[in-house]
Each structure stands twice: as structure tokens, then as C-alpha cells.
Amino acid sequence: MSNENILEVQHVTKEFPGVRALDDVSFQIRTGEIHGICGENGAGKSTLMGVISGVHPIGSYEGTVLVHGQEAHFRSVRDSEKVGLAIMHQELALSPYLSIYENMFLGHAKTTLGILDWDDLLEQSRGYLKRVGLTDPPETIVSKMGVGKQQLVEIARALSKQTKLLILDEPTASLNDEESEQLLDLIMELKNEGLTCILISHKLNEVLRVADRITVMRDGKSIRTYDAHTEDVTRSMLIKDMVGREMNALYPEKTPNIGDPVFEVKNWSVYHPEYHDKKVVDDASFFVRRGEILGFCGPMGAGRTELMMSIFGKSYGSRSEGTAYLHGEEIHFASPHDAIKKGVGYVSEDRKSLGLILIQDVKTNISNSSLPMLSRWGVVDDDREIQAAEHYRRSLNIKTPSITQLVRNLSGGNQQKVVLSRSLLAEPEIFIVDEPTRGIDVGAKYEIYTILNDLAAQGKSIVMITSELPEAIGMADRIYVMNEGKIKGVLDRGEATQEGIMHMALS
Numbered sequence: 323m324s325n326e327n328i329l330e331v332q333h334v335t336k337e338f339p340g341v342r343a344l345d346d347v348s349f350q351i352r353t354g355e356i357h358g359i360c361g362e363n364g365a366g367k368s369t370l371m372g373v374i375s376g377v378h379p380i381g382s383y384e385g386t387v388l389v390h391g392q393e394a395h396f397r398s399v400r401d402s403e404k405v406g407l408a409i410m411h412q413e414l415a416l417s418p419y420l421s422i423y424e425n426m427f428l429g430h431a432k433t434t435l436g437i438l439d440w441d442d443l444l445e446q447s448r449g450y451l452k453r454v455g456l457t458d459p460p461e462t463i464v465s466k467m468g469v470g471k472q473q474l475v476e477i478a479r480a481l482s483k484q485t486k487l488l489i490l491d492e493p494t495a496s497l498n499d500e501e502s503e504q505l506l507d508l509i510m511e512l513k514n515e516g517l518t519c520i521l522i523s524h525k526l527n528e529v530l531r532v533a534d535r536i537t538v539m540r541d542g543k544s545i546r547t548y549d550a551h552t553e554d555v556t557r558s559m560l561i562k563d564m565v566g567r568e569m570n571a572l573y574p575e576k577t578p579n580i581g582d583p584v585f586e587v588k589n590w591s592v593y594h595p596e597y598h599d600k601k602v603v604d605d606a607s608f609f610v611r612r613g614e615i616l617g618f619c620g621p622m623g624a625g626r627t628e629l630m631m632s633i634f635g636k637s638y639g640s641r642s643e644g645t646a647y648l649h650g651e652e653i654h655f656a657s658p659h660d661a662i663k664k665g666v667g668y669v670s671e672d673r674k675s676l677g678l679i680l681i682q683d684v685k686t687n688i689s690n691s692s693l694p695m696l697s698r699w700g701v702v703d704d705d706r707e708i709q710a711a712e713h714y715r716r717s718l719n720i721k722t723p724s725i726t727q728l729v730r731n732l733s734g735g736n737q738q739k740v741v742l743s744r745s746l747l748a749e750p751e752i753f754i755v756d757e758p759t760r761g762i763d764v765g766a767k768y769e770i771y772t773i774l775n776d777l778a779a780q781g782k783s784i785v786m787i788t789s790e791l792p793e794a795i796g797m798a799d800r801i802y803v804m805n806e807g808k809i810k811g812v813l814d815r816g817e818a819t820q821e822g823i824m825h826m827a828l829s
């Protein structure tokens with residue numbers, strides 16, 4: 323690996339109204355390395371990548387960005403693409419209704435006299451798809467594929483643009499373990515072929531596995547860069563730099579106080595939206611008790627989200643059958659709104675499409691499931707709305723200059739905290755959370771775990787879907803294991819191990 327720097331950031335400062343997102347940041351990326359970047363939610367990681375890649379144009383920040391030693395004056399992402407940079411954002415950016423190869427060449431294909439030769443592009447796409455290991459036909463419509471594959475398309479797109487430096491902003495946040503492994507292996511392979519990579523991730527193990535060097539950011543500053551080849555870098559070293567203090571435990575202590583069953587589901591099945599005889603959830607039965615935290619584990623596609631969504635009254639699939647009981651009485655939720663009214667809250671895993679209204683402010687997003695509660699004579703009481711929003715801003719430590727900030731201006735992890743606040747405000751008795759800590763940093767995870775434990779201590783019941791087995795083991799009183807639409811078994815706190823859960827899923 324040569325020591326020449328492909329990219330150099332010198333004294334970059336970037337402010338948004340009320341926020342100094344980057345504060346005199348300097349660091350270098352060496353040609354051919356994988357450079358990991360870690361930092362808490364709101365530390366400035368995505369903003370820094372925006373400066374590097376022209377999302378934030380020249381003039382909107384102070385300081386200098388050098389690419390191959392040349393000062394860069396990017397006015398847009400297109401300018402940075404011309405010198406070989408490509409960025410894969412935290413949220414996917416493909417056009418869902420176009421095919422793989424159309425997405426790959428959209429906006430940058432070479433034309434002959436202004437005419438695109440789609441047959442030629444189709445041919446070319448095959449080579450790049452092979453390189454990223456995607457076997458689906460290039461004509462496949464992107465929305466029919468899972469997130470993991472869509473990311474491979476984005477990487478293939480980057481390669482087709484002759485990218486030299488690829489920036490990946492939390493690429494594995496919505497991938498399962500296997501897909502994450504594949505993606506990381508691919509990045510390593512591409513590195514061996516000469517590609518330079520910046521990898522932002524909250525999954526420190528991943529960063530430690532693949533990165534040559536790691537930079538930690540905190541409060542808009544670059545705190546320190548480690549060289550993984552010469553230093554023995556550990557998780558706890560990174561965490562300490564990220565949060566500015568030692569963190570001894572990843573999961574808060576608790577003494578469960580569990581009562582009688584409150585909510586029970588019997589023989590629940592959900593049929594596939596297109597293939598009407600196929601079951602995506604097959605005869606699932608479970609119950610949750612007062613004060614209990616349930617974990618739901620299983621591989622991606624096990625049917626966990628479909629099960630919970632269909633119970634919650636969100637029509638999923640062509641139809642569903644089965645019965646649910648709340649306090650022993652049969653209950654049916656006509657819609658998510660109805661479920662909330664009856665005391666069941668659901669925090670979806672997909673904050674973008676099901677969770678937030680990005681163009682509204684933090685306060686409105688927090689209050690909008692609880693307006694009746696915050697109203698008097700049918701009119702929303704502004705003071706109470708503000709109080710409620712301020713309460714959650716403090717208790718969940720939502721990083722925003724004010725509760726009137728638009729949600730789209732918050733960092734990814736802080737958006738997730740807004741989603742949680744909204745459901746908490748409705749004070750559900752049964753609280754279903756789907757991947758509640760996805761994209762959330764270690765410190766904030768601890769805060770969320772503490773909140774869930776407190777809710778349980780108050781006698782609420784929590785159903786937590788999680789793909790992170792250590793999280794289920796650290797938090798749940800009982801763990802249901804699902805796979806292929808079926809509940810394969812249940813494990814008590816204390817008897818659950820990662821291997822045990824995986825065995826049960828595959829049994």
C-alpha cells in the first residue's frame with residue numbers, strides 16, 4: 323500500500339443554523355486503504371462525507387479538501403464523481419421502478435450523438451454485476467430485490483463510473499449478518515483491486531475487521547486516527563473516544579418483575595401479498611406477560627415483521643387469520659390508529675417509509691400519534707405539545723438545536739429517537755419495537771435499553787424484534803425464535819446463547 327493520500331481534509335468547519343456540525347476537522351485517506359469512521363449519532367460523520375463528495379458545495383463550509391493533492395472545488399456531487407469519488411448514502415438512492423442496469427447507468431452513461439445504446443449498456447452491466455457477485459438478471463426491477471442486493475447494485479454503479487474512492491455511509495445497518503459479511507468481503511476484494519474505501523459504521527466489530535485505519539469523531543471534531551496494523555485497537559478504545567468516557571456495560575442491570583399474560587396471539591397466519599396460498603407467517607402463537615420484555619429473533623425474512631405488522635392492523639399480505647387477546651378478551655385492530663387507541667404501540671423498522679414525516683419538525687413528529695391526549699376541546703394544547711417534545715428531547719438525548727428543527731435535518735440515529743419518542747408519548751401498554759437500535763450508537767443504545775427496562779418496571783409489556791442476538795440475550799426475559807414463517811421455539815433468560823438461538827432457528 324502506498325502512503326500517498328488520495329484525499330486530504332484540512333481544517334474543515336461546517337455550520338448549520340444553530341449547529342456546528344464540523345469543527346476544524348482534519349484527516350487523510352491513503353490511496354488503497356479501507357478507512358473506518360466511527361462516532362456517536364450526530365457526531366458529524368455524514369456531514370463530513372457530504373463536504374468531501376460535493377453534497378455540501380464549496381462555499382458552504384470553511385477549510386480545504388484535496389483530492390490527489392489538488393484542491394477540490396465541488397459545486398455538486400457530479401463534480402466529485404468526475405474525479406472518481408462515489409458515495410453510498412445512509413438511505414438508498416436507487417429508482418425503485420427501474421431495472422438494475424438502468425439504475426446503474428442512469429445519469430452517467432456515455433451516448434453516441436446523444437443516443438443511449440441500451441443493449442450495449444445491458445451487456446456492460448453484466449461485467450460489473452459479476453464483479454460484485456450479483457446473479458440476478460440485469461433487467462430485474464430494483465424494488466423487487468432486498469436491501470442487500472440493492473446495495474450491490476449501488477456498488478456496481480460506482481464501479482461502472484470508474485470510482486477510485488468509494489464512501490459507504492452505514493452500508494450494513496439494514497443487512498442481516500450473512501449479507502453484511504458478504505458486503506465486507508466484497509469491499510476487501512475491491513480494495514485488493516485498488517479501490518479506496520471509507521466505511522462509516524456503528525458496528526465496531528465490522529470496522530475492526532476490515533479497516534486499515536480508523537478515525538473517531540466526536541461533537542464535530544476528529545478525535546484520533548488509529549492504525550490497525552501497528553496498534554492493537556479494541557472496541558473499548560473506540561467507544562471511549564466516541565463517548566468521551568469509559569462504558570463498562572452494554573446492557574443496563576435489571577430485576578424483572580413479571581406478572582400474568584396480558585396479550586396473547588393464537589394460530590396467526592399471514593398470506594403472501596402475491597402468491598395467495600403461500601404463508602409468510604405460519605400458525606404463530608405467543609404471549610407476553612405484564613412487565614416482560616420479549617425478544618423475537620430469527621434471520622431476515624423469518625416473518626417477524628410481517629407477524630407484528632399484521633397484528634397491529636397494518637394490512638400486510640393478501641389476508642391474515644388467527645386470534646389475539648388483550649386481557650383475556652378477543653381483540654381485533656382495524657388499523658394502526660385503532661391499535662394505538664387500544665394501547666398497543668408499534669415502532670417500525672423502516673423509519674423512512676412508515677415512520678417519520680421528514681418535512682415536519684421534531685415536535686410535530688413526536689406528538690402526531692397522541693393529539694387527542696394533548697388536546698382540550700378538540701384543540702391541540704401547544705404548551706403540552708411543547709412540554710412533551712422537550713421531555714423526550716432531554717430523556718432520549720435527541721441532538722437538535724430545537725424541537726422546531728425539521729426532522730430531515732437530524733442525523734440518522736437522532737431520527738430514530740424521534741420515532742421512539744412518538745410511540746412512547748402515546749403510552750402504550752404493549753409496546754412492539756422492530757429493530758429499535760438500528761443505526762444507533764453505543765451510548766444512545768444504552769439509553770434506549772434503559773427506557774425499555776423502565777417501561778417494563780412500570781408494568782408495561784415489550785415485544786422487541788431484533789437481528790442482533792447479543793441485544794436479545796442482554797435485554798429479553800424470553801426469546802421467541804422464528805424462521806421461515808414459523809415460531810421454532812422459545813428460550814428463557816439465562817438459557818439463551820447465540821448458538822442456541824441459531825440452532826433453534828435452523829431446526
Ligand SMILES: Nc1ncnc2c1ncn2[C@@H]1O[C@H](COP(=O)(O)OP(=O)(O)OP(=O)(O)O)[C@@H](O)[C@H]1O
Binds near residue numbers: 363722733
Ligand atoms: N441539513 C442540515 N440542517 C441542519 N442541521 C443538520 C443538517 N445536516 C446535519 N445537521 C446536524 O449536524 C450534526 C451532524 O449530523 P450528521 O448527520 O453528520 O451526524 P452523523 O455522525 O452522521 O450521525 P448518525 O450516526 O446519527 O448518522 C447533527 O447535529 C445534525 O442534526
Ligand SMILES: [Mg+2]
Binds near residue numbers: 367412491734
Ligand atoms: Mg449519518
